Amino acid sequence: MTSVSASPTTEASRLSPPPKSRVLAVIAAVFALALLLFMAALGSSAMNGSEAGTTPHTIGLLLSTGGVLVSAVVLWIAVRALRGSLRASREARLGKVLDARATAAASVQDALLTLGLGLTVLLILLGALMLTVNDGIIQKTFLRWDLMAESAKDVVAAFGLNVWIAVMAEVLVLVLGLLLAVARLVPGRAGRPVRALAIAYIDGMRAVPAIIIIYLIGFGLPLLNLPLLSGLSPEWFAIIALTLTYSAYAAEIYRAGIEVIHPSQWSASRSLGFSYAKTLRFVILPQAVRGVIPPLLSAFIALQKDTSLVNIIGTMDAFNQAKFYSSASFNLSSVTVVAVLFIIITIPQTRFVDWMLARGMSRRGRAGGK
Amino acid sequence: MSFIELVGLHKSYGRHTVLQGIDLQVQRHQVVTLIGASGSGKSTLLRCVNALEPIDAGEIRLDGDVVSGPGVDVNRLRRRVGMVFQSFNLFPHMTVLDNIALGPIRLLGADPKAARERARSLLERVNLAHRADYYPDQLSGGQQQRVAIVRTLAMDPDAVLLDEITSALDPELVAEVLNIVRELAADGMTMMLATHEMHFAREVSDLVVFLEQGQLLEQGPPEQVFGDPVEPRTREFLRQIVEAGRL
Numbered sequence: 001m002t003s004v005s006a007s008p009t010t011e012a013s014r015l016s017p018p019p020k021s022r023v024l025a026v027i028a029a030v031f032a033l034a035l036l037l038f039m040a041a042l043g044s045s046a047m048n049g050s051e052a053g054t055t056p057h058t059i060g061l062l063l064s065t066g067g068v069l070v071s072a073v074v075l076w077i078a079v080r081a082l083r084g085s086l087r088a089s090r091e092a093r094l095g096k097v098l099d100a101r102a103t104a105a106a107s108v109q110d111a112l113l114t115l116g117l118g119l120t121v122l123l124i125l126l127g128a129l130m131l132t133v134n135d136g137i138i139q140k141t142f143l144r145w146d147l148m149a150e151s152a153k154d155v156v157a158a159f160g161l162n163v164w165i166a167v168m169a170e171v172l173v174l175v176l177g178l179l180l181a182v183a184r185l186v187p188g189r190a191g192r193p194v195r196a197l198a199i200a201y202i203d204g205m206r207a208v209p210a211i212i213i214i215y216l217i218g219f220g221l222p223l224l225n226l227p228l229l230s231g232l233s234p235e236w237f238a239i240i241a242l243t244l245t246y247s248a249y250a251a252e253i254y255r256a257g258i259e260v261i262h263p264s265q266w267s268a269s270r271s272l273g274f275s276y277a278k279t280l281r282f283v284i285l286p287q288a289v290r291g292v293i294p295p296l297l298s299a300f301i302a303l304q305k306d307t308s309l310v311n312i313i314g315t316m317d318a319f320n321q322a323k324f325y326s327s328a329s330f331n332l333s334s335v336t337v338v339a340v341l342f343i344i345i346t347i348p349q350t351r352f353v354d355w356m357l358a359r360g361m362s363r364r365g366r367a368g369g370k
Numbered sequence: 371m372s373f374i375e376l377v378g379l380h381k382s383y384g385r386h387t388v389l390q391g392i393d394l395q396v397q398r399h400q401v402v403t404l405i406g407a408s409g410s411g412k413s414t415l416l417r418c419v420n421a422l423e424p425i426d427a428g429e430i431r432l433d434g435d436v437v438s439g440p441g442v443d444v445n446r447l448r449r450r451v452g453m454v455f456q457s458f459n460l461f462p463h464m465t466v467l468d469n470i471a472l473g474p475i476r477l478l479g480a481d482p483k484a485a486r487e488r489a490r491s492l493l494e495r496v497n498l499a500h501r502a503d504y505y506p507d508q509l510s511g512g513q514q515q516r517v518a519i520v521r522t523l524a525m526d527p528d529a530v531l532l533d534e535i536t537s538a539l540d541p542e543l544v545a546e547v548l549n550i551v552r553e554l555a556a557d558g559m560t561m562m563l564a565t566h567e568m569h570f571a572r573e574v575s576d577l578v579v580f581l582e583q584g585q586l587l588e589q590g591p592p593e594q595v596f597g598d599p600v601e602p603r604t605r606e607f608l609r610q611i612v613e614a615g616r617l
Binding site for chain 2: 272
């Protein structure tokens with residue numbers, strides 16, 4: 001025990017060696033250097049390819065300057081990785097194996113960071129520089145600021161209709177989907193026809209594309225001369241069509257939620273004297289609904305996006321409004337506005353769903369790990 | 371007249387026979403304990419009495435009324451014969467108090483406020499009044515099982531079926547649950563229980579029933595079944611229990 005610290009070499013011989021870091025560090029350094037040169041070359045060619053003073057030229061200048069700066073940072077990290085690797089070898093030779101391990105591990109992390117960061121920068125820059133090639137043809141086709149600004153007011157106003165259609169359809173889907181799910185699970189022999197009908201509806205509606213349903217409802221209902229229904233506005237045809245389609249998906253989500261409730265919950269409730277229906281109402285559905293909120297929200301996000309399909313029946317939604325501008329200006333920038341609007345309302349919702357799923361997971365973990 | 375009477379009870383799942391002709395009588399205020407190896411049919415027997423499992427042949431009578439077969443109001447039967455499960459099966463989306471009050475409010479038409487008051491006083495009896503507003507996953511297994519027993523008692527049943535109610539508990543939590551069963555027995559509650567707690571069975575039972583592969587091999591007072599069993603299989607079973615240090 002006393003001689004251990006006195007002879008570092010014998011101690012070192014028993015310790016397994018530090019991780020290998022040299023090859024990776026060299027690769028990272030070469031990559032970072034190549035990246036820097038590439039960025040510089042790309043920048044100069046982008047500027048030569050467009051006239052000075054134009055928007056593409058300015059964008060190219062900014063992007064390549066940024067690219068070169070970030071590449072310099074990447075190179076600095078690569079150099080740190082290389083120096084770390086060399087220092088680790090030195091420490092290993094001196095018998096300071098534990099120090100060498102830490103240094104080598106840090107070097108490996110730096111090398112990986114170099115590669116990851118470098119690759120990301122490269123892809124972003126290449127994508128952004130696409131906007132400037134061919135005299136900025138991509139930017140001029142999709143991203144003409146003047147046209148976007150000009151159409152934005154009307155498109156945003158029309159987007160309100162998309163939101164209205166989506167919200168109304170979602171409320172109806174929540175109700176109809178639940179009814180379908182319960183119908184699909186009606187027990188007993190007497191329930192068989194009900195189950196069959198529910199299955200036929202759910203399968204059928206999931207098989208037919210939403211755009212077909214919208215088309216059939218939008219142009220079909222007015223022809224039927226039905227009291228009440230045929231006189232509705234196109235928005236309501238859109239709401240009805242999306243409700244019919246998405247309640248089939250919602251029904252399957254509800255059903256999955258009901259079926260994951262453990263049979264012991266049924267036993268407990270039935271043993272107290274609750275009937276099938278009361279067990280469903282007081283014990284099973286309250287638990288099932290909690291579990292299906294995230295997947296239902298995911299379905300609603302899909303529904304919201306499908307509100308853009310209603311333009312085929314002439315509803316003046318955001319997409320239709322944007323197409324109006326687009327055909328007048330022979331340019332797609334107004335449609336890009338619609339895309340941006342969908343991104344703005346959708347991404348927070350997807351993040352929210354992910355957050356809820358993560359929270360639900362940890363809560364189940366706590367209950368299970370008790 | 372016996373309070374619960376099983377006559378020639380048969381139950382099978384597909385080709386697997388679980389109960390083959392059980393005859394058993396339970397008197398009012400009696401505690402009847404079912405013992406036997408896992409898979410001997412104890413749990414199935416209890417679930418049949420509660421109509422959670424339909425029987426294939428035979429008859430179940432409750433207080434003279436036939437409560438098996440088609441046309442029986444199983445919900446009414448279950449209100450009279452409560453059941454407590456191995457894995458507690460509390461409703462996880464409700465507080466302890468609501469778990470207990472749900473049945474009285476929704477099935478017996480009790481006034482919600484009065485039902486909650488009653489639930490609270492029942493909880494006091496099992497020393498859990500301070501957990502009334504907790505959710506089941508915030509309680510220990512022993513506490514959950516005590517709540518499950520109270521939930522059954524809140525329906526004022528005439529008899530209670532206890533299906534291995536301590537088998538899912540950590541050893542140090544078993545006593546708190548068994549103490550409640552002891553009190554219930556002292557109060558004269560009619561009970562049928564399946565258990566592996568042999569000491570407890572010996573102490574609390576009026577009648578011990580040994581099941582083996584779906585057949586009722588032996589029954590008698592605990593002194594007789596535990597002390598001087600007639601059947602070789604009963605002796606063998608008890609010998610294994612003793613060897614395992616459980617008796």
